[in-house]
Structures are given as C-alpha cells and as structure tokens.
Amino acid sequence: MVATQRSEQARSRDTQRKILDAALDTLVGEGYSGATTLRIQKAAGVSRGALLHHFPSRDDLLVAAVHHLAADSMRRQVVRSDLPEQSAERIDAAVEGMWANYSQPYxxxxxxLWLAARNHPGLREALVPLEKTVGSLIRTATDNFFGPPLTARSRYPDLRELLHTSMxxxxxxxxIDPRDPTTDPHLPQWIAWSYDHLLD
Known part of the structure; x- marks a missing residue:
C-alpha cells in the first residue's frame, strides 16, 4: 500500500513537472496570449483532466511555471563555489554571472507576465508573492556571486540594486534587437561601476 502511494505520488510529480515545463516553453515561445491551456496540454502530452487537476487556473499555472524555473536556477547559483577569491576577478565573474541571468528563459x-499583469488585476495579484520570493532568491544569489568581503562594503546594497535595474x-x-549578450557594451560599464563602489 505504501509503495503504491509513493508510486502514485511520483507519477503525479512527474506529470506536474511536464505541465510546468510545457507551460514555460509555451509562454516563452508564444507569449502570454498564445500560452493557452490547450497548447500547454498538447505540449505536455497530458489529458485535459490531468492539467486541470494540477492547475485549475491558467494564470496560476503560468505563474507557477515561472517560479518553478526561476527558483531552480537561483538555488543552483546560491551554492556555486567556483568563483575567484581575488576581489577584481570576483567582481568580473559576479557581474558576468548576473548579466547571464537576463538572457535565460525565466x-x-x-x-x-509582467506586461500582461499591467491590465490584468488577477494576474498581478498572483504575481506579487512570486516576485517577492524570486526577488529574495535573486538577491541571495547575487550576494553569493560577490562573496562576503565585497557584500560587507557599505555601498554594496545600492550597487546590487543599480546593477539589476540597469541590466x-x-x-x-x-x-527587438537580438544579439550576443556576452559582447554587450554595457558589460564593461557595469564592471567599472562595481570597481568604483567596492574597491578602495
């Protein structure tokens, strides 16, 4: 009986993950208006009943999909231990790591979702707790990028917000102008700002 319950729970989690992955792919590929439950259902390869069982509301599904990917990505970055110790090199790596997040699907x-929420009060209400959670994860990941010696500097909190807003x-x-983000001309400017704020 216990083994059967665990198997059912595993299948349920697998179905839920398929739906979330399909919802995210559809949202990125088709936009908010194109991310219909029918398209998501087909992309996930699940029945209508299974989709509605896990996510009765389309907006709840789309918000959960974004949270699912963003949280996974940010948690991986929080535990990164491959960053340089020397301050200038650490700043270079931190700024590049931050910027890389802005070309990710999430x-x-x-x-x-942000743009759709402008005229959609229900979606906006669903997004508020998500943005608080993801925002906290992003700040924690950014702090990990820079490391304790640099985050202890008094000007660091202002720099962190300035970098995220600008990026x-x-x-x-x-x-509207796709290009290689690794060669963006703003990248050296963000690094220079960081030097000015964090290095004596």
Missing part, C-alpha cells in the same frame, strides 16, 4: 517568461532595462532591448 527572465523572458517573467517579462511576459533588466538593457535586457528588454534584446526583444
């Missing part, structure tokens, strides 16, 4: 999925704005321009 960023574009989040932006789709988000620059990343949005890639929606």
């Amino acid at each position: 960023f574009w999925a989040s932006m789709e 988000r704005g620059v990343a949005m321009t890639y929606a």
Whole structure:
C-alpha cells in the first residue's frame, strides 16, 4: 500500500513537472496570449483532466511555471563555489554571472507576465508573492556571486540594486534587437561601476 502511494505520488510529480515545463516553453515561445491551456496540454502530452487537476487556473499555472524555473536556477547559483577569491576577478565573474541571468528563459517568461499583469488585476495579484520570493532568491544569489568581503562594503546594497535595474532595462532591448549578450557594451560599464563602489 505504501509503495503504491509513493508510486502514485511520483507519477503525479512527474506529470506536474511536464505541465510546468510545457507551460514555460509555451509562454516563452508564444507569449502570454498564445500560452493557452490547450497548447500547454498538447505540449505536455497530458489529458485535459490531468492539467486541470494540477492547475485549475491558467494564470496560476503560468505563474507557477515561472517560479518553478526561476527558483531552480537561483538555488543552483546560491551554492556555486567556483568563483575567484581575488576581489577584481570576483567582481568580473559576479557581474558576468548576473548579466547571464537576463538572457535565460525565466527572465523572458517573467517579462511576459509582467506586461500582461499591467491590465490584468488577477494576474498581478498572483504575481506579487512570486516576485517577492524570486526577488529574495535573486538577491541571495547575487550576494553569493560577490562573496562576503565585497557584500560587507557599505555601498554594496545600492550597487546590487543599480546593477539589476540597469541590466533588466538593457535586457528588454534584446526583444527587438537580438544579439550576443556576452559582447554587450554595457558589460564593461557595469564592471567599472562595481570597481568604483567596492574597491578602495
């Protein structure tokens, strides 16, 4: 009986993950208006009943999908231990790591929901707790990128917010002008800001 219950729970988790992955892919590929439950259901390869069992609301599903990927990604970054110890090299790696997040699928999925929420009070209400949770994870991951010696500097909190705000704005321009983010001209500027704030 216990083994059967565990098997059923495993199948349920597997189905839920398929639905979340399909919802995210559909949201990034088709946008908010195109991410219908029918498209998500087909992409996940599940029945209508299974989809509705796990996620009765389309918006709840889309919000959960973004949270699912963002949380997984941020948690992996929080435990990274492959970053340089020397301050200048650490800053270079930290800024590059931060910027890399703004070309990830969860960023574009989040932006789709943000824009849709502008005229959709129900979606906006569902997004608020998600953004608080993901925002906290992003700050923690950023702190891990820079490391304790640099995050202890008095100007670090302001720098962190400045970098994220600027990076988000620059990343949005890639929606209409796709290019290689690793050669973005803002990258050396963000590193220079970081040197100015964190190095004596």
